[in-house]
Amino acid sequence: MAREPWLAERLQEFAQLAGRRITSWTGVEMALREAADGHGAQFADPSVPCLQLLILDATLADGAAVTIGTYQDDTEWGLWLRPTSGDGGDEDHAELAEIFRSRPLTELPTGWIDTVSPLVEHGVLAEVTLYIDGRPLLLIAGEVQESPQDQLLLHRLDESVLVFTDPAAAASLDWIPDRPAGSGEASGGLRTTDAGLSTDGCRTRHTRHR
Template sequence: MIRAALIRPRLYRDFMRSEDLSPSTVRAAAWLGEQIGAFEALRGHRVTKWQGSEWALRFDDESDEPAQFDDPEVPCVQAIELIAVVEGQDPVCFWAPQDDEGFGLGIERRHWTRRHSGGALRSRESLPLPTGIVERVEVRVEHSCISEVAMQVGGVDILLVAGEVGDAWGELLQWHRFDEQVLAFPNASDADQIDWVPPRPPGPA
């Protein structure tokens, strides 16, 4: 895991190569730096609750079978938006915006607007993730995207990954990184046991 404090100099060195100083590149570097800072700013604050809009693991809109949101082989919450209710502050929304390199984690301050549950979507007022003081925040950047963020919340190590888990035409569940969902692992070490596509770089969570 690359510590966020060490990322910014690398970001600007990598982004600001002499062959590419276009306005869009400069904006991308600035935005990424702001996002890292916003994640870091969570340190020391108390998360009292998690909310969000889950995306199904299995769903067939041509079948009468209900969408499947839970599976014993899936040790995480999959959400199109994940909200951390923060004591004394506006809630924090984690999502997965897309850029030229794929999907990465994003963060913004906003209240959750409960979505209509149905089909592949399920809105939940309370999600099973640890609460308490955010004691540690570490950010991993790959291909100019924030691929994952590790946090210690209430003494528990959790991990957020930009990705998606689901079945492919009835096959076994497949795990993809750089995809459009937020995968929230209440036990960060569980992510180490998964066969990711593309492979996840080694390193501490």
């Protein structure tokens, strides 16, 4: 598969978070609805137990910063971690400021990253679970879309970053397409639905000596 080496690089970028410490999170949040009952953009709904982000930024204790966004491969989207550029890219969305907001994400766990557990599906990095001082943080490439009946539908393999502090909540939802069986069970190793995918060099677990 021609794209396999490129995918291996994306996996390794996440794997290298193991053993590092996150001190803070910020993100560019994307509204679930452009308008709700005449009150402007809606960023939260009881039926959607996650954040929908354009990008997720993490500041690390060693002074580095990384940005988690998405990339497109054919019709699917996957998660992509890169060094934070600091180039003011958020201004690209100024014309859509009503449906985007940048804020500190103090509700997300901080601390040492003990385990990184990625899920590869259809040749893309569909999900990553980080265990931060034992607390799970599930990242899914996806998007919340509003149906003609005003329902909020959760799509996987799409262009936003969906962030769950409770993976069990993600497992209880209906997804389009369905999530693979056992996808919420983070084991510390690469999980994949793709037969024949090489996992060489994907280090995902770190033991700290206090």
